[in-house]
Structures are given as structure tokens and as C-alpha cells.
Amino acid sequence: MSVLLPALRDPSDAPALRFGADALSYRELARAAGTLAGRFGAAGRVAVWATPSARTAVAVVAALLAGVPAVPINPRTGERELAHILGDSAPDVVLAGPGDVLPAGLAALPRIDVELTGADGTPPGRTGVVDAESPALIVYTSGTTGPPKGVLLSHRAVAASLDALAGAWSWTADDVLVHALPLFHVHGLVLGVLGPLRRGGEVRHLGGFSVEGVARELGNGGTMLFGVPTMYHRLADALEGDAGLAGALAGARLLVSGSAALPVHDHERIAAATGRKVVERYGMTETLMNTSVRPGGEPRPGTVGVPLEGVDLRLVDEDGAVLGERDGETVGEVQVRGPNLFSGYLNRPEATAAAFDGGWFRTGDMAVREADGGVRLVGRKATDxxxxxxxxxxxxxxxxxxxxxxxxxxxxxxxxxxxxxxxxxxxxxxxxxxxxxxxxxxxxxxxxxxxxxxxxxxxxxxxxxxxxxxxxxxxxxxxxxxx
Incomplete structure (x- = not known):
């Protein structure tokens, strides 16, 4: 069994997942995921049709329990990209909800329908402790510079990144996370689903983003909100004249934005209406999370905080020289190392080797360092x-x-x-x-x-x-x- 989810070893009746009408306690999640894991047979990898549903969460948890790498598939993936991902990752089965209509590209794979129920006392499909270095997930990049690459994320990397965030954000089992992010990406799946489950807390997924949904769930016990700038922009627009939304956001312990920089104007509007400051963090598929603004820190344009515990970060110029300046002006490429890093690109040893500089991962992101050590991103090396x-x-x-x-x-x-x-x-x-x-x-x-x-x-x-x-x-x- 994976050590990623300790709350499933001796599960309780505490709430674990809620996706609309579908809600599971830890005991119910353990049953459903254990039963599903028992159906994997000799599968070496499983594809997960990653809709924003409780069944996606159960499927990924089942794969973690069984020690079988899961390959999340974006339901909006095009034919050519889907064919590449399937040919590259070679999953043995596809996991999907009973009502999901799958594209023709998945027709050749055996299908296992994911149910939200399971038998009492159902053990994981495979026995023994899962090797921490074995891949938990194979998440494909966006493919902006060529065919998407499969990023091998180990149980170790996922655990290290989530634990570092827990330390930075004081994230505990008492937290109830609200989010509406896609579940085929590390932000929505790793942080948004596995993060709460690793802590023993609850995740409430809205299915799709809505201002009303955020207000309802934060006003009904939610303590944290994860989103992207577009979502926070819409919340900022809606705050004017909406005392209920302002009260719900004000009652949250932590508002987190990621995946792109949140404009200062939206920071200011939300803070003025709610008294809460949005926390920004910085990560990517290959590294999971690298830095975060600490709660209560002052938002600055593009600032993503200081390195998380266990993460080493440096800036390097075009000639490979390490930059020591913390002047807020000298631009260099961000390179990181630490236990949060991926294990490599699937079937791409040359790409894996090229991505590292003596153990440091080349992120391709350009940044400056502030006097306090904070990182301010200024763009991508290739395009910005x-x-x-x-x-x-x-x-x-x-x-x-x-x-x-x-x-x-x-x-x-x-x-x-x-x-x-x-x-x-x-x-x-x-x-x-x-x-x-x-x-x-x-x-x-x-x-x-x-x-x-x-x-x-x-x-x-x-x-x-x-x-x-x-x-x-x-x-x-x-x-x-x-x-």
C-alpha cells in the first residue's frame, strides 16, 4: 500500500470527498478504491478518464493503493494527442465512470467502470508497501514545444511536495478545501485532491467554477480555496455589492492562486472587500511546488514567495553562471533541486538528461530575486x-x-x-x-x-x-x- 494516504490505513467516518451529490467518507473511499484496485489484475499502468467527478478521485486513489501508475487523460484531448499519450504510456486498462462516453481512440483498451461503493474490509488489490520511488502518476505536459512528454511523478515526490505545502500553510485535517480545477493536472489533482486526503481533511469539488458555488461552500464550513487567476478575477468582479460572497471569502483561512500570476488589481479588490490576501505559489508538472508566499505576506506583482522546505533554488544566466544578486532586477533562469522533483520523462532519456544541469532542473522560467529572497517571475525563457x-x-x-x-x-x-x-x-x-x-x-x-x-x-x-x-x-x- 502507498504511504501517501495514511488516513486510509484505518479509515474513519470523517468526510473525505464531495463532488455535488456524490460524497464519500474515508471508510467509504477505502472500500470503493480497495474494491476497484482488486479489479486491476496484472495491469502495469491504468489510464484515468479524468472528468471533474468523485469517480476520478476514486480511480486515482485505487491506483495509488495498488502501486499502479495512473495516467490522467484530459477529456478534451484531441485525437492526435490522445493517440500519442496512449502509444507512449501504454496503459493496460482505462478507468471511467459508467456513464462516460469515451472517444474511439480508447476503444481498444479494456474498460473498468468506477463505482463509488465497495465491499466491507476489501483489501488493496496488491499486497506490500509501495516503493516510494515508484511512479504514482504519469502526467503529460502541454506539448507546446513538441509532442507532450510523460512526467514520472513518484510517491516520494508527491508526498514531499504536499508535506512542504502543509508546513508553509499550516494545512491540517481540520481544513476543508473548495476548488473547481480540472483533475488531469497537478494543480487540481495532486494539490486539490491528494493534498486534502494526505492530511486527512475534506475536499469539496464544485464540478465547474461558479461564484455561487464558491460562496456556498466557503460559507458552509470551507476553510481553503484553490483557484487560478481567471477564477479570482471573476470573484473580484462579483464582490461589489455581494455581502454574502464577501463574508464567505472573509471566513476562509486561506485563498490560494496558481498556474499564472494574479494581477495586483485583483489582489487589491479582494483584500479591500474581504480583508483576506490571496496567497500565490509557484510550481510546474516536473517539480510540483517550488515556492510560496507565506500567509499574511504582502502580494507584489509576479512574486511567488520563497522556496518551500527541502527545495533548493538558484538563478543562472545564459552562460551557466549562478547569479547571486538579490536586487529585483538581474534576470536568470530558475533552477531547482529537491525531493519534489520528477523522476524523468517516460521513454525520453535524452530529454531527461537535457532537463538537468548537474542535478538541478532547468525550469525554463525567468525570474529575479528580491532582497528578502522572494522570487519574482518575469516570464518563460522560450517565449517571454x-x-x-x-x-x-x-x-x-x-x-x-x-x-x-x-x-x-x-x-x-x-x-x-x-x-x-x-x-x-x-x-x-x-x-x-x-x-x-x-x-x-x-x-x-x-x-x-x-x-x-x-x-x-x-x-x-x-x-x-x-x-x-x-x-x-x-x-x-x-x-x-x-x-
């Missing part, structure tokens, strides 16, 4: 590092500055070739009022005033909306004409 006029500029800090303008609803920044500067800064802006957008010169002056003159956008392009993925991240390569 702009070299203009001899300066290295991170797109993320310009985006945060643009979002601080009252006339800007959404913003993205890219670079494009410029004969004089090498690259010029291009701002893609979704205005709050499409009929009267802020002028290009006004936005450029706004950025120059907050940051520095060389960081002002040279071109502003207006859009109705920015292209985003399921986790709310902007897809810059989908911007019209973007490189």
Missing part, C-alpha cells in the same frame, strides 16, 4: 525573454504593469524583430471598454512610469480576448502573427 536595445526584459513584469492600468482587462506581451532594437516589445491588450480603449501612448507611458523607459511597449494590439488553455494560461503562440 525579450532582448531589446541591449536589455534582457521579462514579459511577465510588463504584463503585470499593464494589468495595473484601470482600462486593461487582460494583457500579454511578446517580442518581435526590430532592425534597430533587435526585438521590440509588443503588448496584446483586452480593454475593459472595447469602444474606448486606452491609447497606445498612454499604456506605454504607464509601463515606463512603473518600471523603466526601456520596458515600455513599442506596439499595442487590441483583442476581444486572449487565447488560453484549460488552466487559464495564455497561449502566446496562438496570438495573431506572434512568433
Amino acid at each position: 525573454l525579450i532582448k531589446s536595445g541591449g536589455y534582457k526584459i521579462g514579459a511577465g513584469e510588463i504584463e503585470n504593469a499593464l494589468l495595473d492600468h484601470p482600462g486593461v482587462r487582460e494583457a500579454a506581451v511578446t517580442g518581435e524583430p526590430d532592425a534597430d532594437l533587435g526585438e521590440r516589445i509588443v503588448a496584446w491588450v483586452v480593454p475593459r471598454d472595447g469602444e474606448v480603449p486606452p491609447a497606445e501612448a498612454e499604456l506605454a507611458d504607464h509601463v515606463a512610469r512603473l518600471l523603466a523607459p526601456h520596458k515600455r511597449p513599442r506596439v499595442v494590439r487590441y483583442l476581444d480576448a486572449l487565447p488560453r488553455n484549460d488552466m487559464g494560461k495564455v497561449l502566446k503562440k496562438a496570438l495573431p502573427g506572434a512568433r
Whole structure:
């Protein structure tokens, strides 16, 4: 049995999961997952059709109990990507809800329907303690630079990351987590489901995000909320004149945002209406969680806090030199090491080797360090590092500055070739009022005033909306004409 979920060793009747009308205690979860694990037979890997449902949670828990790696499948995955994931991970069965309609690409796999009930005293499908270094999950990357890679996340990595967060956030069995994130990604599945279960607490999943659902669950005993900036933006919009929502958020012990930077304007609106500050953290599929702002810490644009316990973090320049500056200006690539790291990419030894620098994982994220050791992200190395006029500029800090303008609803920044500067800064802006957008010169002056003159956008392009993925991240390569 996996040591990830100690509350299932001698399960109680305390609430564990609630997804709408489906609710399971720890005893009921142990029965359902144990029964399901007993049906795996000799399966070496299982695919999980990861709908936002209690059955997905039961399926993943069953795989953990049995020591069988689970491969979460995004139900919105396209045909080509699904074929790649199945060919690469080679699962033996697919786990799905009885009413789930699966695509033709999964037709060749034996199917096991996940039930929410099980027999009393049902043991896990396999005996013995699961090796901590064995893979618990194989989670596929978004594939922005090629075919998606299968990230091998061990039982050790998941436990280490969740325990470090528990220490940083004082996360206990008394906490009730509310969230509405997808369950095929580490944010929604590892933090949002396995996190509460490892602590022995409760998770309440909304099925889909709604302001009403957040207010209802936080107002009815919820203590923590996990979300992405889009969700918090909608909450901030809804707070004006909604005393019930303000009271529900004010009653939460912890509000956490991740997957992208939360604009300062939304931080300020939520804090003003509720007295609560949203905590930001930084992680990725390969590393799980690396840093977090500590509860009560002052939010700053792009700041994701200090390294979690057990995580070593450094910044490295283009020549591989380690940067010691903590001046809030010197940009370097974030590299990390620690027990939270993945074990490698499935079937990709060359990619795994290339991802490390002497034991340090190259995140591809660019950041600066503040005087207090805090990390401020400024963009991705591949898409967000702009070299203009001899300066290295991170797109993320310009985006945060643009979002601080009252006339800007959404913003993205890219670079494009410029004969004089090498690259010029291009701002893609979704205005709050499409009929009267802020002028290009006004936005450029706004950025120059907050940051520095060389960081002002040279071109502003207006859009109705920015292209985003399921986790709310902007897809810059989908911007019209973007490189």
C-alpha cells in the first residue's frame, strides 16, 4: 500500500470527498478504491478518464493503493494527442465512470467502470508497501514545444511536495478545501485532491467554477480555496455589492492562486472587500511546488514567495553562471533541486538528461530575486525573454504593469524583430471598454512610469480576448502573427 494516504490505513467516518451529490467518507473511499484496485489484475499502468467527478478521485486513489501508475487523460484531448499519450504510456486498462462516453481512440483498451461503493474490509488489490520511488502518476505536459512528454511523478515526490505545502500553510485535517480545477493536472489533482486526503481533511469539488458555488461552500464550513487567476478575477468582479460572497471569502483561512500570476488589481479588490490576501505559489508538472508566499505576506506583482522546505533554488544566466544578486532586477533562469522533483520523462532519456544541469532542473522560467529572497517571475525563457536595445526584459513584469492600468482587462506581451532594437516589445491588450480603449501612448507611458523607459511597449494590439488553455494560461503562440 502507498504511504501517501495514511488516513486510509484505518479509515474513519470523517468526510473525505464531495463532488455535488456524490460524497464519500474515508471508510467509504477505502472500500470503493480497495474494491476497484482488486479489479486491476496484472495491469502495469491504468489510464484515468479524468472528468471533474468523485469517480476520478476514486480511480486515482485505487491506483495509488495498488502501486499502479495512473495516467490522467484530459477529456478534451484531441485525437492526435490522445493517440500519442496512449502509444507512449501504454496503459493496460482505462478507468471511467459508467456513464462516460469515451472517444474511439480508447476503444481498444479494456474498460473498468468506477463505482463509488465497495465491499466491507476489501483489501488493496496488491499486497506490500509501495516503493516510494515508484511512479504514482504519469502526467503529460502541454506539448507546446513538441509532442507532450510523460512526467514520472513518484510517491516520494508527491508526498514531499504536499508535506512542504502543509508546513508553509499550516494545512491540517481540520481544513476543508473548495476548488473547481480540472483533475488531469497537478494543480487540481495532486494539490486539490491528494493534498486534502494526505492530511486527512475534506475536499469539496464544485464540478465547474461558479461564484455561487464558491460562496456556498466557503460559507458552509470551507476553510481553503484553490483557484487560478481567471477564477479570482471573476470573484473580484462579483464582490461589489455581494455581502454574502464577501463574508464567505472573509471566513476562509486561506485563498490560494496558481498556474499564472494574479494581477495586483485583483489582489487589491479582494483584500479591500474581504480583508483576506490571496496567497500565490509557484510550481510546474516536473517539480510540483517550488515556492510560496507565506500567509499574511504582502502580494507584489509576479512574486511567488520563497522556496518551500527541502527545495533548493538558484538563478543562472545564459552562460551557466549562478547569479547571486538579490536586487529585483538581474534576470536568470530558475533552477531547482529537491525531493519534489520528477523522476524523468517516460521513454525520453535524452530529454531527461537535457532537463538537468548537474542535478538541478532547468525550469525554463525567468525570474529575479528580491532582497528578502522572494522570487519574482518575469516570464518563460522560450517565449517571454525579450532582448531589446541591449536589455534582457521579462514579459511577465510588463504584463503585470499593464494589468495595473484601470482600462486593461487582460494583457500579454511578446517580442518581435526590430532592425534597430533587435526585438521590440509588443503588448496584446483586452480593454475593459472595447469602444474606448486606452491609447497606445498612454499604456506605454504607464509601463515606463512603473518600471523603466526601456520596458515600455513599442506596439499595442487590441483583442476581444486572449487565447488560453484549460488552466487559464495564455497561449502566446496562438496570438495573431506572434512568433
